[in-house]
Amino acid sequence: xxADQTQPGVLPDHAIHAMAARGEILTDLPFADTQVxxxxxxxxxxxxxxxxxxxxxxxxxxxxxxxLEEFTMHxxxxxxxxxxxxxxxxxxxxxxxxxxxPGITAxxxxxxxxxxxxxxxxAITDNGVEFDxxxxxxxxxxxxxxxxxxxxxxxxxxxxxNQIRFRSxxxxxxxADLRARHAEAPLVSGKAVIDDGLGFSVDLRPAAGNLVGYRxxxxxxxxxxxxxxxxxxAEFWExxxxxxxxxxxxxxxxYILVSQEAVTIPPDCAAEMAxxxxxxGEFRVHYAGFFDPGFGYGPAGGAGARGxxxxxxxEAPFVLEHxxxxxxxxxxxxxALPEVLYGSDLASNYQGQxxxxxxxFKM
Numbered sequence: 001x002x003a004d005q006t007q008p009g010v011l012p013d014h015a016i017h018a019m020a021a022r023g024e025i026l027t028d029l030p031f032a033d034t035q036v037x038x039x040x041x042x043x044x045x046x047x048x049x050x051x052x053x054x055x056x057x058x059x060x061x062x063x064x065x066x067x068l069e070e071f072t073m074h075x076x077x078x079x080x081x082x083x084x085x086x087x088x089x090x091x092x093x094x095x096x097x098x099x100x101x102p103g104i105t106a107x108x109x110x111x112x113x114x115x116x117x118x119x120x121x122x123a124i125t126d127n128g129v130e131f132d133x134x135x136x137x138x139x140x141x142x143x144x145x146x147x148x149x150x151x152x153x154x155x156x157x158x159x160x161x162n163q164i165r166f167r168s169x170x171x172x173x174x175x176a177d178l179r180a181r182h183a184e185a186p187l188v189s190g191k192a193v194i195d196d197g198l199g200f201s202v203d204l205r206p207a208a209g210n211l212v213g214y215r216x217x218x219x220x221x222x223x224x225x226x227x228x229x230x231x232x233x234a235e236f237w238e239x240x241x242x243x244x245x246x247x248x249x250x251x252x253x254x255y256i257l258v259s260q261e262a263v264t265i266p267p268d269c270a271a272e273m274a275x276x277x278x279x280x281g282e283f284r285v286h287y288a289g290f291f292d293p294g295f296g297y298g299p300a301g302g303a304g305a306r307g308x309x310x311x312x313x314x315e316a317p318f319v320l321e322h323x324x325x326x327x328x329x330x331x332x333x334x335x336a337l338p339e340v341l342y343g344s345d346l347a348s349n350y351q352g353q354x355x356x357x358x359x360x361f362k363m
Contacts, residue, residue, distance in 0.1 A: 008169030009335035010039050010270045011104075012293075016166065024104070028095040032158070038292040038338035039270040042111065042160035043123070043142060044095040049076040049155075052089050055145060056124075063126040064091070064143050078157050083222055086152045091124070094142040095158070098134065100166075106134040108164045109272070109290050115310045116358035117223065118150035118216060118254045121161045134164075150216040150254045151236065154224040161225075165270070165290055171333035173269070178331060181266070187331075189262040189304055197274060197328035200307055203260040204322035205245045206355075212247065213240040213257040214357060223360055233361045245322035249313035257311055258355040260323060262304030265295040267337055271329045273307065285309050285327045293334060294341030306354055 011019070013036050019025045025041070035042045052071040058064045068091060076082045076090070084090050100106065108123035109132060122131040126140040144162055155161075173181070175194050182192045193199035204212045214237040223231065240247055240255065249255065265271050273289025289307075296305035309326060320326075 007171075007333075007335055009167070009171035009333040011166040011168065012334055012336050012338035013038055014339050015335065016041050019104075019166065024099050024101055026097045026099065029158075035160070037163065038294060038340050038342050039334065040163045040165045040290050040292065041096070042163050043108070043144065045078065045144065045155060045157055045159045045161065046093040046095055047077070047079050047157045049078055049082065049084065049090040049092045049146070050074075051076060052091055055089050055147065057131065058124065058126055058128045060127055060129060064124055064128075064141070065126075078155060081154055081156045081224075083152055083154050084146055084148050086148045086150065088147070090146045092144045092146060094123075094144055096164075097141045099139045100134070100137055102136055103168055104166055105136050106138075106164050106166050107272075108132040108134070108162050110162050111160060112289075112308070113225075113358040113360070114161045115289070116256060116308065117153065117360070118148070118310065118312075119153065119161060120147040120149055121145070123162060123164065151220055152222045154222050154226075156226065159225055163290060165272075167332075168335050171335070173331040173333065181331075185264075185266070186304075187264050187266075190260070193325060195328075197330040198263070198271075199325045199328045200259040200261045200263065201323045201325045202309060202320060203258050203306070203355075204242060204247060204320070210241045210243050211239055211355070212242055213255050213355065214238065215240055215250075216254040225360065228359050229362055231361050233357055236361070237357065247320050249311065249318045249320055251313050251316060253313055255309075255311040255313075256355070256357060257309040257320075259307040259309060259327075262296060262306050263291070263329060264297050264304045265291045265293055265331075265342070266297060267293045267341055268334050269293060269331050270334060271295075271331045274328050274330050285311055291329065292342035293338050297341070308356060 016036050050068050050072045051074050056067050058067050110121045114121050122145045124143045124145050178194050217236055220236045270293055271291040
């Protein structure tokens, strides 16, 4: 157990810096500003992307480099910026690699802005049999598999599309723990639906107006991921409006919706968005979802912050109703308090949010 580690849980920012100092996280370049988040580390794209025939896992006894030799169609130089085309699959070596000590595992996830652009981004490793899950003791490179599904995107080295969270042991809060915490200080506005995590539902009856979400347009231009507040939403999104408290999801379409509940992540916890139940409908709520300590908490968060839902419908059209439970937040204890909290100490595009597109679009 690392010297600064006192109990099981998610490692905070200062422990991530300590891991780097011990050589357990290795980087091509020093950490950039704000790369270390309260409970996670942003991962940076390297200088080349490999266009591959299909998504893959390396598998036991195999390296990603071995598999790239089998599946690469061509290499894309990212150094001057390059477009990753919608519908194609790319593998990009990351600037960070790992030499995890015993007892420390890691899990990766897409960043919020990545999910809101419908960029399927997953971490893969040598000997990997799962996406985004990294076993204790892993020593080797990290890669991002990237598949733009709604929009083609312009990327450059150093861009951060996914993030990684480190854990010592397991410290998931039980439903009993969540009920006790909610009774002491509300974790969610309204009634708490606690069942294998904290449930949240979709808001299709907004307090003002009838705008409930956005649907990605099928034929659009390229989005440069470095441009913030730049694009006109009307060029990329159709507004979804209803006075009925329900919408019909079209198969294959991608939607941005918002949760009915405002949630709070206390400073001594972190959370991850997870799917609810596959049998509730023919759709998936994309869970680009690490929620850091301080999300929706204190003066910066107001009375909590609502979760943006990235929804994709599958086999058949599906009627989504106001208040339908579509996902859950799994809370975990922090191994120690972070030095910086989300939103209050660390500026964020999404603290106190409601229905909101990614940061690349004009308000």
